[in-house]
Amino acid sequence: YTRARHHVEPLGEKGREAIVVTELPYQVNKARLLEKIAELVRDKKIDGITELRDESDKDGLRVVIELRRGQIADVVLNNLYKHTPLQTVFGINMVALKDGQPRLMNLKDILEAFLGHRREVVTRRTVFELRKARDRTHVLEGQAVALANIDEVIALIKRSPSPADARDALVTQVWPQGYVTAMLKRAGKVDTRPDGLEDIYGSVKGGYRLSPKQAQAILDLRLHRLTGLEREKIIQEYKERLDEIKEFTEILGSPDRLVEVIRSELTEIRENYADGRRTEIVDDHSDLTLEDLIPEEDLVVTLSHGGYVKSQAPEAYRAQRRGGRGRSAAKVKGEDFIDKLFVANSHDTLLCFSSCGKAYWLKVYQVPRASSGA
Known part of the structure; x- marks a missing residue:
């Protein structure tokens, strides 16, 4: 049920009170509500109301219901809840598709389905980001190898008749790892190899063997990327990607960590976009009975x-x-x-x-x- 928001005000006369309604349930028309109350009072279906007036203005809604002296406000309210839209039922169609089948769900089912959906979304996103980070570290390793062997790489490219030949030559040769060794050591147990990368590529006996993707990335480098300053940028970005890979791996490997990510994202959405709640959720385990209507x-x-x-x-x-x-x-x-x-x-x-x-x-x-x- 949704109920109007109200409070009781004492009137100047001794023993008299007034019920002041300041908010109405969703989709309740004020004019029709006033007509309904007046009709019930006229037909003597509701007793104890002496005056009904609308004092609404630019500051907000205000409907005043004056009561007869000695009349109990709760009794009149119970009558109004029963016979007028001051209390309404707002229906929700809780039929939803779950696993491809329409199902009638309760609130708990809806929340569980939503959390399951968020788990799936975050998991898929994390898998995508993990693959992306691993691909990037793979390219960075190749660029670091090229910078460590810059003279040999430039000479190889200059004597190659075509870009395809240059790419094949880069892949065929085993290159000294140079400072790439320190980069791989920093990675430690973090798996930086892209999915599907053959074992013949990467760190091998005697040096480092470039993959076709790394070779193409080297050929796509602009000349200004071959400076000594670029080496520090590559190392710094490599560190950042290692941290990302470690975080993504933890999320995929721990259900608790996954729930923590979901919770933090929902909290961020609430803080940035949530509006203040207009309705109050209160415990009310009793339905209206005849006794509620008896003074x-x-x-x-x-x-x-x-x-x-x-x-x-x-x-x-x-x-x-x-x-x-x-x-x-x-x-x-x-x-x-x-x-x-x-x-x-x-x-x-x-x-x-x-x-x-x-x-x-x-x-x-x-x-x-x-x-x-x-």
Whole structure:
């Protein structure tokens, strides 16, 4: 259920209160709501409302419902919740496709499916980023080999008749590793080899053998990339890619680390894009019952010797001054007489015992109301 937001304000007159509605449920029309309340009051389906007015302005919505003196605001609200759109049900179609099949899902199922989807998305993205990082480290290793053997590489390219021949010559030769040895040592146990790379490429006995992809990357280098400063840039980028590969490997190898990534991303989305919640989620395990609609008041309950029971307002037993003629507060039939009389709250429970020894319970407000002459 979604309910209107309200508060109760005391009025100037003693004992009078007003229910002030400041927000309405989603898609509830204010004008139609006011018409509905006025209609219910006119038809006497809701009692206790003396005035209804709309005080809404540029500062926000404000609907004032003035109550009769002594009227309990909660009782009137329960009536309004039951008969007007102050309380509405907002339906959601929870049928969704799961594993290719339509299923009716509850909130827990929806959340689990969403988390499963996020796990799949983050896993696929991480696999893609890992492959990309490994491919880049592979290219950086090849460029480092070329810079370590810059004179030989330039000479080989100059005497090659075509780019294809130059690429084949670069791949065929085993090159001294130079400072690439330190780069590979820094990588340690981090797997930097791209998926599907043959074992004949990379660090081999006697040096380093370039792959076709590395050879093509060397041929694509511009002249300014052959300076000594470029060596430091390659080493720095290689370190960064190693850190990325290590992180991606941890995410793919640890379910807890994967959940941590999902949580941090959702938190970031909430901090950057979330709006303040307009509705409140509160615990309310009780549905409206008849008792919620009955005002609490004291009643006089009488039980006759013949087994007749009734309830009356205490005013029926008002005191009189000296010289008064008296007043009959409870009449009985024939030779019957009042056997029991007591005062109880309308929400109290009576325990009634039968002649067979069985006990029954009855709310005081369920006892038939009667006048003094009944």
